[in-house]
Amino acid sequence: MLNLSVASPSSSSTLSFLPKPLHFKSSFNGIRLRQPNTCTIPATKRTASVSVVMMAKREEELKQIRTKTTEQINEEVVELKGELFMLRLQKSARNEFKSSDFRSMRKTIARLLTVKREREIEEGIGKRLSRKLDKKWKKSIVVKPPPSLVKLREEEAAAEAAEAEKAA
Template sequence: MALAATGMAGLRLKLDSCGLKRTQIAAPLRLRAQPLRVSMMAKRTIELKEIRGMSDELINETVVDLKGELFLMRCKKVTRQDYRVSDYKNMKKKIARMLTVKREREIERGIKPRESRKLKAKWKRSIVYRPPPSLAAILDAQKTEEDKA
């Protein structure tokens, strides 16, 4: 005999006759006929493999560039220019993944959280800010147009 209890976020917990819990996704009635999409995990796995293949210095440089891109997107939002909200969200997630891989490496080296905070503060003080790649490309294009004119 299986007892069903509805959990949070549409998960349904089932207790078997032996008392083991199993979880099932309880989809709304109109969505039950549609197959579940699982393709996003493969993309994230490939992206994580690429990030794990990077060196610490390259991860730091990429994080600085992506944060510059985020700043440009915020400026576009404030000035009501066109921008894609999904790009903003995806960029934030990519930064978080990179910083997670960086912290995983620190844990492997035996660096404790307190030391990690000190290293992070030291790293932030040492950052040399530069325009992000997309802005640099726009500025180069404007400069070439001015040279032609």
């Protein structure tokens, strides 16, 4: 409540101003100058179903990852990192590529490494030991071309063989 005293020569009077009651719950107990303009956009059935489908796909992908052995997960991480490297080369050479592949590959790698770390935690391997094992594993990786490059080379070799048969 706000009290205001007005002193005049003839009499003394007090005016009181009561704040308007707030229509919503808030932890703020001060004077609100204006109501915030709220705009709500109704969620459509389509957007809600798309998010549900995406979650289901991720859950299915995680189930598939969890069925793999740790060695298979390590091999797949190496392959995906090679693919990511090839995408970066394509980008730098200004060749055509899908920019969405960067994000999807990074997320897939992260999912694989998460499952790998979950298994280490189940075995009781601490964070420090895990990092040491990762360093050893990374040093033991034999660099080999990613599957996309191998496939591209096979296609080129098949095309050259077909041209050689036509010429002969």
